[in-house]
Amino acid sequence: MAPFLTLAYVYEKTGNMTYLPWLDGWAEWALYDLPRTKYGGFQHITYVEDNEQELWDDTLMTTVIPLAKIGKAAQPTADFSFMAGSLARQKVARLDTILRMLYGLVETVGARLLSLKFSSYSSLSRMILSGFTYAIHSKHSARHCHNSNLESGAWHTLVDHADSYLEASATAGFAYGILKAVLRRYIDSQYRVVGEKAIQYVLHNVDETGELQQTSYGTPMGHDLQFYKNTPLTPMPYGQAMAIMALGEYLWTYF
Secondary structure, eight states: OTHHHHHHHHHHHHOOGGGHHHHHHHHHHHHHTSOBOTTSOBOOOOSSOOOTTOOOHHHIIIIIHHHHHHHHHHTTTSOHHHHHHHHHHHHHHHHHHHHHHHTTOSSSOHHHHHGGGBHHHHHHHHHHHHHHSOHHHHHHHHHHHHHHOOTTSOEESBTTOTTSOEEHHHHHHHHHHHHHHHHTTSSOGGGHHHHHHHHHHHHHTBOTTSOBOSOBSOOOOOSSHHHHHHSOBOOOHHHHHHHHHHHHHHHGGGO
16 A cells, blocks of 8 residues: 555646546555454554554554545545545554553453564654644654663664664654654754754665665564564665655755
8 A cells, every 4th residue: 555655646746547546446445355453453464464453553654644645635536534534543443452452451462562662663653643643642752752762863673672772764763753743843843853863873874875774674563572672684675765754854954
């Protein structure tokens, strides 16, 4: 679904009707055929496995936001309110699941709670929140990001475990979300320095070929904290995308 976010923007700009069947077809699939979890969230399916009953913030980035944009761009040919409303419903489904886990209402929650500490998930949420939520939530999230940020400008792959490695793609995600939230005045300008420090760390980890290093090999849900610490570091396409978004957002500082 992720490429259709770009296609929806292209359609909105050009009005080229050739794109509509692709947008409508994939939106229909996401709305009606994408497997759901018990509480109505989109199940995160990858080429490796179906991740039965697993909610990932990745899905908000790769499916829900494209779906909302398709609904906006394709109106009135699409059910805009239904598509755009999916973002709110999916976020509520995730909050509902987290609350159930915290209060012991879901079985075998230990491993799932661990993922809440995973910086890549947290940074994806930061990116999403900066564009789609109100200032009160953004301010709370920014304070948390500020407290977790190190002198290096980076975040550990487990945000509250200093013995886990620093992770560049997550840092890029935090940088993007913080800088966008500052630009839109969702949060105070005091947080700009946090985003700019993160940008410097990202730039430091882009090699001479333009490839982002220091990126964890995927964002799966592990069964214990050691799982995340042991995840190997290697350049990844999603890391490249997060770095591009962060650096692109940083350019607005100069316009």
